[in-house]
Amino acid sequence: xxxxxxxxxxxxxxxTITVGSNFVLTTSCSxxxxxxxxxxxxxxxxxxxxxxxxxIIPKTDTPGAKEAEIAEYMAVIVEDCYSDEDQEKFKLxxxxxxxxxxxxxxxxxxECSQGEREDLVMALEESDESYSSIKSFITSAYLSSKxxxxxFFDYYQVPGxxxxxxxxxxx
Amino acid sequence: xxxxxFDAIVIGTGISGGWAAKELCxxxxxxxxxxxxxxxxxxxxxxxxxxxxxxKYRGRVTNEDRRISPVQSGVYNYNxxxxxxxxxxxxxxxxxxxxxxxxxxxxxxxxxxxxxxxCYRRSELDFEANAKDGFGVDWPIRYKDIAPWYDYVEPIxxxxxxxxxxxxxxxxxxxxxxxxxxxxxEVSRRIKGKFSDGRMIIHGRTANHTLKIDDRGPCQYKGSCxxxxxxxFGGYFSSNSATLPMAAKTGNMTLxxxxxxxxxxxxxxxxxxTGVRVIDTExxxxxxxFARIIFLNASTLNTTAILLNSTSDVFPTGxxxxxxxLGHNLMDMPYGMGARGTYEGFEDKFxxxxxxxxxxxxxxxxxxxxxxxxxxxxxFTYQGGAGRGRKASEGFGRGYKDGLAEPADQWTMAITAWAxxxxxxxxxxxxxxxxxxxxxxxxICVDCEFKENEAAMVDDMMNSAAxxxxxxxxxxxxxxxxxxxxxxxxxxxxxxRMGKDPQTSVLNRWNQMHDVKNIFITDGSAMCSSGTTPGxxxxxxxxxxxxxDYAVKELNKRNL
Ligand SMILES: Cc1cc2nc3c(=O)[nH]c(=O)nc-3n(C[C@H](O)[C@H](O)[C@H](O)COP(=O)(O)OP(=O)(O)OC[C@H]3O[C@@H](n4cnc5c(N)ncnc54)[C@H](O)[C@@H]3O)c2cc1C
Numbered sequence: 001x002x003x004x005x006x007x008x009x010x011x012x013x014x015x016t017i018t019v020g021s022n023f024v025l026t027t028s029c030s031x032x033x034x035x036x037x038x039x040x041x042x043x044x045x046x047x048x049x050x051x052x053x054x055x056i057i058p059k060t061d062t063p064g065a066k067e068a069e070i071a072e073y074m075a076v077i078v079e080d081c082y083s084d085e086d087q088e089k090f091k092l093x094x095x096x097x098x099x100x101x102x103x104x105x106x107x108x109x110x111e112c113s114q115g116e117r118e119d120l121v122m123a124l125e126e127s128d129e130s131y132s133s134i135k136s137f138i139t140s141a142y143l144s145s146k147x148x149x150x151x152f153f154d155y156y157q158v159p160g161x162x163x164x165x166x167x168x169x170x171x
Numbered sequence: 172x173x174x175x176x177f178d179a180i181v182i183g184t185g186i187s188g189g190w191a192a193k194e195l196c197x198x199x200x201x202x203x204x205x206x207x208x209x210x211x212x213x214x215x216x217x218x219x220x221x222x223x224x225x226x227k228y229r230g231r232v233t234n235e236d237r238r239i240s241p242v243q244s245g246v247y248n249y250n251x252x253x254x255x256x257x258x259x260x261x262x263x264x265x266x267x268x269x270x271x272x273x274x275x276x277x278x279x280x281x282x283x284x285x286x287x288x289x290c291y292r293r294s295e296l297d298f299e300a301n302a303k304d305g306f307g308v309d310w311p312i313r314y315k316d317i318a319p320w321y322d323y324v325e326p327i328x329x330x331x332x333x334x335x336x337x338x339x340x341x342x343x344x345x346x347x348x349x350x351x352x353x354x355x356x357e358v359s360r361r362i363k364g365k366f367s368d369g370r371m372i373i374h375g376r377t378a379n380h381t382l383k384i385d386d387r388g389p390c391q392y393k394g395s396c397x398x399x400x401x402x403x404f405g406g407y408f409s410s411n412s413a414t415l416p417m418a419a420k421t422g423n424m425t426l427x428x429x430x431x432x433x434x435x436x437x438x439x440x441x442x443x444x445t446g447v448r449v450i451d452t453e454x455x456x457x458x459x460x461f462a463r464i465i466f467l468n469a470s471t472l473n474t475t476a477i478l479l480n481s482t483s484d485v486f487p488t489g490x491x492x493x494x495x496x497l498g499h500n501l502m503d504m505p506y507g508m509g510a511r512g513t514y515e516g517f518e519d520k521f522x523x524x525x526x527x528x529x530x531x532x533x534x535x536x537x538x539x540x541x542x543x544x545x546x547x548x549x550x551f552t553y554q555g556g557a558g559r560g561r562k563a564s565e566g567f568g569r570g571y572k573d574g575l576a577e578p579a580d581q582w583t584m585a586i587t588a589w590a591x592x593x594x595x596x597x598x599x600x601x602x603x604x605x606x607x608x609x610x611x612x613x614x615i616c617v618d619c620e621f622k623e624n625e626a627a628m629v630d631d632m633m634n635s636a637a638x639x640x641x642x643x644x645x646x647x648x649x650x651x652x653x654x655x656x657x658x659x660x661x662x663x664x665x666x667x668r669m670g671k672d673p674q675t676s677v678l679n680r681w682n683q684m685h686d687v688k689n690i691f692i693t694d695g696s697a698m699c700s701s702g703t704t705p706g707x708x709x710x711x712x713x714x715x716x717x718x719x720d721y722a723v724k725e726l727n728k729r730n731l
Contacts, residue, residue: 135567
């Protein structure tokens with residue numbers, strides 16, 4: 001059983017919602033024992049996501065996906081927002097990527113060097129559905145993070161005006 | 172005055188109830204305002220200034236949301252933050268005899284917190300339509316009856332828009348319009364005068380303020396209203412930002428949240444309503460309140476549900492239902508048919524700021540002899556806009572990352588139709604005989620569909636949109652149809668219509684009940700037609716102010 005409190009400002013919505021049944025159901029079909037302790041996405045999978053993120057969206061003059069800690073957010077979304085079917089697909093996509101990695105380099109992604117990781121991603125870029133699905137998820141996690149919104153892009157919370165013919169990019 | 176007796180009672184605090192409260196209080200009546208939901212205080216209770224990355228799901232809808240609100244979670248602006256302004260569907264069930272999406276917000280402010288803010292006056296064509304083609308009953312009013320009341324409410328609502336001088340889309344008391352962007356302006360210029368039926372592109376008319384009204388606004392173009400997050404700058408009209416504070420300022424308003432009205436109390440002797448029976452939605456305790464006049468503003472289906480649940484020897488099928496029309500003639504508006512295309516040019520230009528409105532195409536079908544259609548009566552309008560997104564980047568690493576910040580090669584533009592839904596007696600709501608919600612209120616059943624006339628417009632709505640974009644110089648034009656079900660336009664109207672004849676209508680020309688003179692209904696229930704042009708709420712507001720004016724005069728003449 002897992003209980004989660006939703007509390008918003010001003011006490012508008014103060015309630016506890018039980019999401020137990022869904023949690024049990026989805027983890028029971030996973031063979032990963034770590035997952036059962038810490039949630040649907042294991043610590044190892046999170047590390048994989050962050051490191052894969054670092055290859056896809058690296059640190060340049062702005063922080064990259066790993067610095068934005070995309071995996072924490074992705075895990076929350078998979079657990080609370082994905083349908084059972086999409087959760088399974090997500091897990092399968094990650095294990096497919098790992099499988100390709102061991103076929104190519106004979107070890108897991110986390111054990112690979114930077115160069116080996118880049119070689120793998122280069123190969124996956126060709127046409128790999130598992131990879132492209134994870135890649136677009138990583139990208140949206142990065143772009144919606146604080147780093148993505150405020151450091152990669154310029155952030156205008158209160159634009160104060162509308163210019164429908166602006167010279168400047170609004171992001 | 173006893174603490175349960177007032178001059179007036181208003182049921183509901185949404186767009187129409189907020190206006191009823193303000194007008195009654197400003198005219199000096201001690202007014203009890205009953206709202207089934209919790210209080211939401213302007214600015215104090217808003218979280219629009221919290222950055223999106225600080226919210227757990229960064230806006231996304233969860234499985235739990237979909238479970239508890241299967242209908243609401245499908246509304247376009249239902250998200251992590253706006254969901255607190257939408258109902259829990261499990262706690263507030265209704266039965267769809269035919270698919271009907273019913274978007275609801277039960278709190279102080281109702282749906283005024285989350286509405287789309289588009290405001291268009293109805294024209295003489297709309298008020299004459301039923302009489303001319305014979306669908307529904309004739310409106311008991313004409314444009315000249317409501318025009319002064321549009322004039323009265325608009326400056327307080329704060330509608331921005333442009334004056335165009337069109338008889339079929341009357342101008343109003345507007346604040347300056349929000350600007351078109353360069354592509355919209357260019358497309359609008361290119362089509363000007365090119366269509367024999369007068370098709371044109373004008374500024375959207377919206378209750379977002381380009382000028383400050385007291386401490387409200389102006390709009391900061393941050394986009395929180397469209398996302399349903401409310402606005403800490405008071406940049407758009409809501410009951411919470413405008414009418415309820417104005418009502419409170421008079422000292423005449425008693426606002427009572429968590430008070431769900433279940434029944435109107437009727438006295439056979441005086442043939443009038445004496446008050447209401449309320450259930451406290453937190454404690455489930457019942458209470459009665461009394462007043463000389465009652466305004467029902469609980470929104471289209473809920474207002475009629477209260478009446479259907481108020482039965483007596485005199486009104487065995489529902490209060491004020493001697494005509495048998497109560498619950499019938501339910502309408503929404505079909506929408507979602509349109510076209511999109513890409514624009515070559517302005518590649519070095521962008522838009523800055525999140526404009527909460529777009530462009531508008533006034534109706535051009537069946538507005539005169541030369542635009543008469545063989546296949547259908549009435550017509551449609553378009554809303555839309557142009558924009559420039561970002562490119563889909565390719566590859567990985569630095570190049571991919573840099574590419575994510577690159578603009579799309581071209582601008583795109585889309586326009587989408589909103590059409591009239593004719594009043595059909597068979598389209599209806601009624602109360603389930605056994606099923607009740609957790610407050611003991613019978614569950615509402617909805618049986619509503621689009622029929623031949625609505626279907627006959629679909630192809631024309633798609634093709635005409637493509638023609639407009641083509642004339643405007645867009646390329647790669649595609650048409651689309653979202654195939655929306657009734658209700659999903661969230662313009663539900665009818666079920667307690669106005670009319671000249673008490674035999675065929677529930678309300679008279681003053682939104683006053685034929686059968687029970689001290690009851691007034693000024694929400695969407697009162698409508699005789701959906702109108703061709705969307706944005707019905709400004710009409711509810713004008714009719715509310717007009718009805719209060721009449722009701723208070725009648726009270727003073729001792730006619731009520
Ligand atoms: C996403 C969205 C976009 C929209 N866009 C537009 C638009 O662009 N233009 C436009 O004109 N309209 C738009 N609408 C529709 C608009 O919101 C409604 O027309 C308007 O709010 C109706 O006003 P109302 O006063 O009748 O009802 P509401 O605003 O719904 O208020 C009704 C109130 O009554 C309360 N209530 C209900 N039953 C009871 C009861 N038994 N006892 C006590 N209280 C009760 C409710 O809790 C609620 O607060 C939109 C709506 C939504 C949700």
